[in-house]
Amino acid sequence: MGKIILMSQVSLDGYYEGPERQLDWGLVDEELHQHMNDEVRSVGGMLMGRVTYEQMAAYWPTAGADPAASAVEKDYAGIWRSARKYVYSRTLAAEQADPEVTVLREVVPEEVAALKAAADGDLTVSGADLAASFLRHGLVDEYRIYVHPVRIGRGHHLFPPSDGTVPLRLEGTRTFGTGVVLLRYTAA
Numbered sequence: 001m002g003k004i005i006l007m008s009q010v011s012l013d014g015y016y017e018g019p020e021r022q023l024d025w026g027l028v029d030e031e032l033h034q035h036m037n038d039e040v041r042s043v044g045g046m047l048m049g050r051v052t053y054e055q056m057a058a059y060w061p062t063a064g065a066d067p068a069a070s071a072v073e074k075d076y077a078g079i080w081r082s083a084r085k086y087v088y089s090r091t092l093a094a095e096q097a098d099p100e101v102t103v104l105r106e107v108v109p110e111e112v113a114a115l116k117a118a119a120d121g122d123l124t125v126s127g128a129d130l131a132a133s134f135l136r137h138g139l140v141d142e143y144r145i146y147v148h149p150v151r152i153g154r155g156h157h158l159f160p161p162s163d164g165t166v167p168l169r170l171e172g173t174r175t176f177g178t179g180v181v182l183l184r185y186t187a188a
Helices: 030-041 050-057 072-082 109-118 128-134
Strands: 005-011 016-019 043-049 087-088 101-104 122-124 142-148 168-175 181-187
Touching: 005 128, 030 072, 043 050, 043 128, 050 087, 122 128
Parallel strands: 005 122, 005 142, 043 087, 043 122, 087 101
Antiparallel strands: 005 016, 142 181, 168 181
């Protein structure tokens, strides 16, 4: 059975995105992009919220056809198109999504367990709101947090406030040329 991996980029001050959902502060170069392609290429599926899905779906399905796209962008466009996607949304109609998308209405732990059992590999979860729901239900098995060396001052935090402490075990780190640091943790 695969794992549920919370995979996200954050600013040094813990923001997932700016106050207007800006993502332009990230320091994604060819090295980091290739690493992320390699990480995502083998997953059994991507779990995301509607907003994240719509942001990704607005760009990646056709990005590979852009003559100005780099080789890593073209590679990721192919990964995106072929990946199994699960979108959690109360408003997105199934017919609005591409054929590789399953629309789910809410996070139900038993349904997530069934997805894990049926998946051909790990499942990544992305999007701050969806991640918060998975964290509340204790469904995250591993964290892959990419910390960018930039403070953006305000926006949306990746981790919501909580009432308890969640001990984690460091499984590894990696520093990229831009100064981005990957922190890999599992539940202790």
